[in-house]
Amino acid sequence: MTKNHLVKRNTDENGLISARADLSYKNNTDKNARADLSDKNDADKNALHDAEILVNFENVSLTYHDKTGETLAVSGLDFRVNRGELLGIVGPSGCGKTTVLSIISSIIKPSEGRVVIGGEEAKDRRDKCGYMLQRDELFPWLTISQNVLLGAKVKKMKGRKDYAYALLDKYGLGDFKNRYPSQLSGGMRQRVALIRTLATAPELLLLDEPFGALDFQTRLHVVGDVHSIIKNEKKTAVFVTHDISEAISMCDRILILSSRPAKVKKTIDLSPIKELSPIERRESPLFQKYFEDIWKNLQNKKD
Amino acid sequence: MKKTLNCSAEHKKYLNGIRRKKIAISTMRWGLLIVVIALWELLAQTGAIDSFITSSPSRIWQTFVSLCKDGSLFEHAGVTLYETVVSFLLATVLGTVIAIALWWFDTLRNVLEPHLVVLNALPKIALGPIIIIWVGAGTGAIIVMALMISLIITVLSTLNGFMEVDKGKLTLLDTMNATKLQKLIYLVLPSNVPTIISALKINVGLCWVGTIMGEYLVSRAGLGYLIIYGGQVFKLDLVMTSTVVLCVLAALMYVFVALLEKLVDKKFGKS
Incomplete structure (x- = not known):
């Protein structure tokens, strides 16, 4: 209730971003509004080429098989990612958050539904996506500059060197180009990993708990760094995490997923604190309110 | 202060x-x-x-000097060294190539793995007579013998290293849409350089065992032949001298591989 109120107020105050707020508001509607969801889907499909929307994740289901049987991991999951948006996905552990990212990047094929990036339905979307994993996964036998260019090398993209080096310079890693990963701190390594992801100029960044392996102090810094790099470079990103406060401090909008099979349980719009940095957000009085809201939604998952 | x-x-x-x-x-x-x-x-x-049975350092030295003078020591040591180095290189290259093939083709690996394990458990020296009949009593048979002893363990340990490549790094390459060949070249081989080097270290020892056993069986030339001949005619000086020379050669080869390991560890060892 309060949250819907917040969204509306924001829309009123800022007419310019009303379209985007509207969209999130649409996703915000609860189960009672499920009935007219199909109508909305049609509307969304018409708006497929809408410049505002980068990713259409349409009615995706995934069943996977193993020896013990089959599991419905994702069921009719449906959401949009707007251009330039940092979308967070939180949910109870094992609910299939990582699976969602794998489906977006087409590492896993969904059993039903489809994913459209930039209005284009492609079988393999890996060239459009840049993936950042929990650990930095830097290759210890390659220098920092070689590591950063790994994605471009694998994807056989020419002429990424200048851009990658410019990013290293811009984000304080220029002096470490010829060092090896073992000579860098955990926070620096994670920044290198992000730049490796950015070096192939992906349309969409997929961040899979990229701070999970860092200690708390480092994590606060790196969250700030990554947030400002993504915003500076005007990237669209989907950020998966189990850490509620991390999601609030980074994202523009948060999807709360239910436990398996994953469905969107609720959408939290963070536009009121959107302009704040992660550290500032943690100090904002709204922070606790969002936290409680998400926490409550993650708790009563059983009903 | x-x-x-x-x-x-x-x-x-x-x-x-x-x-x-x-x-x-x-x-x-x-x-x-x-x-x-x-x-x-x-x-x-x-x-x-009794120095007739135990020999002595001075007698070993005398034998060494006289063997050096007539050049037979260099001939025999040369033969043994050649056989060992050839089988060592063959075992390393073939072993790595076979391991790559088994890594690449899952079905092939699943089919062959139990056979390889059984072959590995078999004391290869038992195959000696078969090898001599098939290959002929000569340098070829000795190299095959040494190869048999070291190849399968090389395949198994290298394959093991290949299969244990960091899953996270494989996922990373997956997200980059890497082909299997790219995964091999960019990740699997470089991350297994230490594994391959440690297989080399084991192989050095095994190839010496294989060569000497082969020379015992074939009995034509080489330090193994000198040892078995010396034993048969009760010339313990010859046996001891050959053993000492063998010891020095094996140590030198091991030191060489250990140096290589040190060099490679600098680049690939840390993770």
Whole structure:
């Protein structure tokens, strides 16, 4: 209730971003509004080429098989990612958050539904996506500059060197180009990993708990760094995490997923604190309110 | 100020302690060797042990010098060294290639794995007569013998390293849409350089075993032949001299591989 109120107020105050707020508001509607969801889907499909929307994740289901049987991991999951948006996905552990990212990047094929990036339905979307994993996964036998260019090398993209080096310079890693990963701190390594992801100029960044392996102090810094790099470079990103406060401090909008099979349980719009940095957000009085809201939604998952 | 001075003095003491310990260890190492040789010589000279059966350091030296003079030592050592190095290189290259093939083709790996494990457990020396009949009693048979002993363990340990490549890094390459060949070249091979080097280290020893066993069976030339011949005609001086030369050669080859490992570890060892 309060949250819907917040969204509306924001829309009123800022007419310019009303379209985007509207969209999130649409996703915000609860189960009672499920009935007219199909109508909305049609509307969304018409708006497929809408410049505002980068990713259409349409009615995706995934069943996977193993020896013990089959599991419905994702069921009719449906959401949009707007251009330039940092979308967070939180949910109870094992609910299939990582699976969602794998489906977006087409590492896993969904059993039903489809994913459209930039209005284009492609079988393999890996060239459009840049993936950042929990650990930095830097290759210890390659220098920092070689590591950063790994994605471009694998994807056989020419002429990424200048851009990658410019990013290293811009984000304080220029002096470490010829060092090896073992000579860098955990926070620096994670920044290198992000730049490796950015070096192939992906349309969409997929961040899979990229701070999970860092200690708390480092994590606060790196969250700030990554947030400002993504915003500076005007990237669209989907950020998966189990850490509620991390999601609030980074994202523009948060999807709360239910436990398996994953469905969107609720959408939290963070536009009121959107302009704040992660550290500032943690100090904002709204922070606790969002936290409680998400926490409550993650708790009563059983009903 | 005083505190730092105290500290550095203490640190100096600590460093000195480490150095002294290091010197003591290496002194004892060489000391042990010298004492054993000296004792051996002394007991042989005084007749406490029968040098006809045990030989003695001085007699080994005399045999060594005379073998050097007629050039037969170089000939035999050369043959053995050649056989060992060839089988060592073959085992390493073939072993790595087979491991790559097994890594690449899952079905092939699943089908062959139990057979390889059984072959590995088999004492390969039992195949000696078969090898001699098939390949002929000569250098070929000896190389095949050494290859049999070292190849399968190379395949198994290298394959094991390939299969244990960091899953996260494989996922990373997956997200980059890497082909299997790219995964092999960019990740699997470089991350397994230490595994391959440690397989080399084992292979050095195994190839010497294979070569000497092969020479025992074929009995044409080589240090293994000298040893078996010396044993048959009861020339213990010849047996001991050949053994010492063998010992030195094997140690040199091991040191060479260990150096290679040190060099490679600098780049690939850390993770």
